[in-house]
Amino acid sequence: MLYLLVAICFLMWIVLLSLTIKNDQKMTEELKTINAAISQRIDQDQKMTEELKTINALSHRINQVSSTLAKAKLLSQDVSACGALVSCPAGYKPTGCTCGMCCSSWDIRTNSTCHCQCGGIDWTATCCCKIGLE
Incomplete structure (x- = not known):
């Protein structure tokens, strides 16, 4: 058992x-x-x-x-010169051109110079701009 x-x-x-x-x-x-x-x-x-x-x-x-x-702001300078060419100061870019003698044919050369294309232009002007910091 x-x-x-x-x-x-x-x-x-x-x-x-x-x-x-x-x-x-x-x-x-x-x-x-x-x-x-x-x-x-x-x-x-x-x-x-x-x-x-x-x-x-x-x-x-x-x-x-x-x-x-x-801090960025748009800086501008008006520039004019006798003749068909006007250049912006260093660092500035032209925004467009104004030509004497009612010429409306223009171009921007080398990103810094306005060129009026009509013959015998007496003056050229542009507004040159750049972005600056305060």
Whole structure:
């Protein structure tokens, strides 16, 4: 009878052990799934952190540009000369030409000189502009 009780206890121990092993396997699979999800979330968070750093750097640069643009203003000078050519001072660009003798045919040469194309022009004028900072 004692052997029978020992055998029953041994069988119960084996059943409990197999249930424990199955439960451990199930928990191991669940932990692997959770670990994969956490790893994926960490990767997403790292990407978002890098994107935020880029956004912050761009925002800083935009603020710098905005600050500079706030100081910008349009500077202009009227320039005239006898003859068919008039040149703007260094750094200035002509915005258009005005020609004497009712001439309406003109062009801008080398980005800085107005040229009236009619013959015998007595005067030429232009408004020269540039963007300056305060």
